[in-house]
Amino acid sequence: MLKKRENRKSSIVEGKENMKTQRRKSKLKIQLKRDWRLYAMLAIPFIWYIIFCYKPMGGVIIAFQKYSIFKGITGSKFVGLDNFKFVFGMRDFGIALGNTLLLNFMDLVFGFPMPIILAIMLNEMRAKRLKKFSQTMLYLPHFLSWVIIGGMVLKIFAPTTGVINASLLKSGLVDKNVPFLTQGNWWQFTYVLVGVWQNMGWGTILYLAAITGLDMNLFEAAQIDGANKLQQIWHVTLPGIRSTIIILLILNIGRMMSIGFDRPYIIGNTIVKDYCDVISTFVYRVGIVNTKFDRATAVGLFQSVIGMILVTVANTISRAFDEQGIW
Numbered sequence: 001m002l003k004k005r006e007n008r009k010s011s012i013v014e015g016k017e018n019m020k021t022q023r024r025k026s027k028l029k030i031q032l033k034r035d036w037r038l039y040a041m042l043a044i045p046f047i048w049y050i051i052f053c054y055k056p057m058g059g060v061i062i063a064f065q066k067y068s069i070f071k072g073i074t075g076s077k078f079v080g081l082d083n084f085k086f087v088f089g090m091r092d093f094g095i096a097l098g099n100t101l102l103l104n105f106m107d108l109v110f111g112f113p114m115p116i117i118l119a120i121m122l123n124e125m126r127a128k129r130l131k132k133f134s135q136t137m138l139y140l141p142h143f144l145s146w147v148i149i150g151g152m153v154l155k156i157f158a159p160t161t162g163v164i165n166a167s168l169l170k171s172g173l174v175d176k177n178v179p180f181l182t183q184g185n186w187w188q189f190t191y192v193l194v195g196v197w198q199n200m201g202w203g204t205i206l207y208l209a210a211i212t213g214l215d216m217n218l219f220e221a222a223q224i225d226g227a228n229k230l231q232q233i234w235h236v237t238l239p240g241i242r243s244t245i246i247i248l249l250i251l252n253i254g255r256m257m258s259i260g261f262d263r264p265y266i267i268g269n270t271i272v273k274d275y276c277d278v279i280s281t282f283v284y285r286v287g288i289v290n291t292k293f294d295r296a297t298a299v300g301l302f303q304s305v306i307g308m309i310l311v312t313v314a315n316t317i318s319r320a321f322d323e324q325g326i327w
Contacts, residue, residue, distance in 0.1 A: 063298040099264075110192055120207075142199065149266075250318060253311065264276050
């Protein structure tokens, strides 16, 4: 009798589990049938990431080999950490690493707050036409090629023929040309200024979306309590988008070790080589020009590991202060 009861119970449990699995399958089929277009659109970036982001990760092994393009990955000799030791001992790598950290830090300090300020200013604008025009003009630089921007920078900031130097000399504000592109500190100032101008408009999109999602009743309550515009921004708007600010700040800190190739390469020149040589230009010079792909891969792996450590540390600090993190 006991065995029969146990068999009945087990069969009932199995039946319930089978029904649950069937319901899940039917729900999945209904969802796929209903939203197949969305899943098809999702498949495009998913496939792109697999092909161009995850599949190349197998090539990281090159960083531990004396790689030869004729022997390939499987035929090249394994040398352990020799590539890392060689790269870390190079004077140019130390200069490139220092410049990368310094330029990214200045971009973070001066460039990160600007989209927040612009988003708040655009949100407070009441003239719709002026608001749309301002947004278009602010977004436009993001879509310009760095080759075009480099030509504009040369015309505007050139030491002798630049528009700014000509205007300053003509007005008598300076006695000699300002070396925007030929002196190290001035070049760093120009680099950061151009980068902030190019990226600040595009960065406002996320903050504007976060601001528009805030509850308008909070602003009405603050207005009833006698808060002016600045007080509303400080006590309602900024706390409301704090989670977005923190997440983007963590992601930006994680990118401290990575830097684009276009901006420093196009704006830079041989006169300020010790100021404009960064990791991306160093990898280009060592990896492509000198065909030392193993050393270039070692630098890339080093960047990725340090970037991951920075993201983890920033996220841990954020969670320690009871703030939202990325995981």
